[in-house]
Amino acid sequence: MERFSLFILLATLFSATYCHSSSVERHGGLPLPIHLLRPNSGFGGELPKGLSCNSWRLAVETNNLRYWKTVPAECENYVGHYMLGLHYRQDSKYVTLEAAKYAKSIKLTGDGKDIWVFDIDETSLSDLPYYATHGFGHFYVPNFFTSLYDLGAKPYNSTAFNAWVDTGKAPALPETLKLYKHLKALGFKVVYITGREENRRDITRKNLHAVGYKNWEKLLLKQPSDSKKTATMFKSEKRAMLVKQGYRIWGNIGDQWSDILGTDIGGKTFKLPDPMYYIS
């Protein structure tokens, strides 16, 4: 609640200055212009003196840097270029190629219990169109109240982000879709475990289906009773349940370490890149 008061103060200070930046420009295709992840206002993590955004990203991707709330201010442009350029796609591809190679080495039993766990956002589906056009989720201001809300460190639960999810228009991460098809052809069943909430089951199902993920064994979303659990706790519980039901989790892929740490993590885990946000 203290935090909320701070946000009101900050919003009052900055809304006049930055609200004009909320107009969403439309572009025919990539590359989109790089929007700052947030206004150059003193928000943002700090980059230690003399260190580069490259080193920051490596620290993030290797799970050396944890519980970070925002990209360092001086790295916002860097992250934007990384995500919208070839680099992100290539880094993703290296991961899914390794996953495919591993999958091919597994001898399946054919009893229908061999599964692969997928995360959804920034793994199966990409929210990049949202982040790219809305300043990477941190400063989209559809109205004043949402602006107050978005100034907080809650980029995942914001009204604006949910409005994007509700469009059902998230594209597939192309590398993951290819992996999905490869796994299906090999005989794996797919289970989605996502931090999305139960009330977004329908739109999530439709979105997945529309972009090419045609069928799956289970789609496990957060229930109201899961709301206070960290992603690591929630996803570990769901995996434990799957194991109890006799499933063998051969592989597990996500963009967050919280997707692949914890218990019953699976035979082999795969970490896709994501320098945009951190979920514990």
Added chain:
Amino acid sequence: MERFSLFILLATLFSATYCHSSSVERHGGLPLPIHLLRPNSGFGGELPKGLSCNSWRLAVETNNLRYWKTVPAECENYVGHYMLGLHYRQDSKYVTLEAAKYAKSIKLTGDGKDIWVFDIDETSLSDLPYYATHGFGHFYVPNFFTSLYDLGAKPYNSTAFNAWVDTGKAPALPETLKLYKHLKALGFKVVYITGREENRRDITRKNLHAVGYKNWEKLLLKQPSDSKKTATMFKSEKRAMLVKQGYRIWGNIGDQWSDILGTDIGGKTFKLPDPMYYIS
């Protein structure tokens, strides 16, 4: 053994061509010339088509790519420049700064049981002078027989590498030495767990001491009975022993994932960069 025959064949084919490159040039200081990690001979992992050495390195550092034997041939120059340039040092610094920040947040009991586990090679000590002047350990040819030996995928146990270790002249990784001093000042005790063998205890002790690691609680090396254990197994066993002895492992730092995976990994783990080799 089959492999060994292959190496003999390959050595016969290549020794005439490449042995001239074994002469070790001396240089006053950095930057040293970049020696290839091995001759451009078809050895080396393969880089998937269209992917960059940057993506390869990220896949390695995030543990997506495992059990790799050698750097892809087309990335040898890249790795050499990375290791000898500022980038490696900056990446290391980000990790040790995070470790120091975490250490500072811990309230120690003062009973002498609060420890921090350090790996040695490429963590506390740097073998970079060896790799930089000997083609990164893979093609140093002091004599024909060693050349046969070194053509194999055993860079850690090679005669040449051990000869380097026996000089006791490995410098400290400056960032780790700084972390060590910081931890000591905070009251942590330091325990080294290393894949080096018991017969190198004296030279290791002298080397550590000479570069500034002045004292420690334990220096745990591999015994002959540990020779068939993976690093993950060996290090997990040693950590379990420490826990049984009443120690609290607050932190654990190493350059290999096998230093920080397994059991009793410690309160928080830190992965230093190392794109030169992989130990499981």
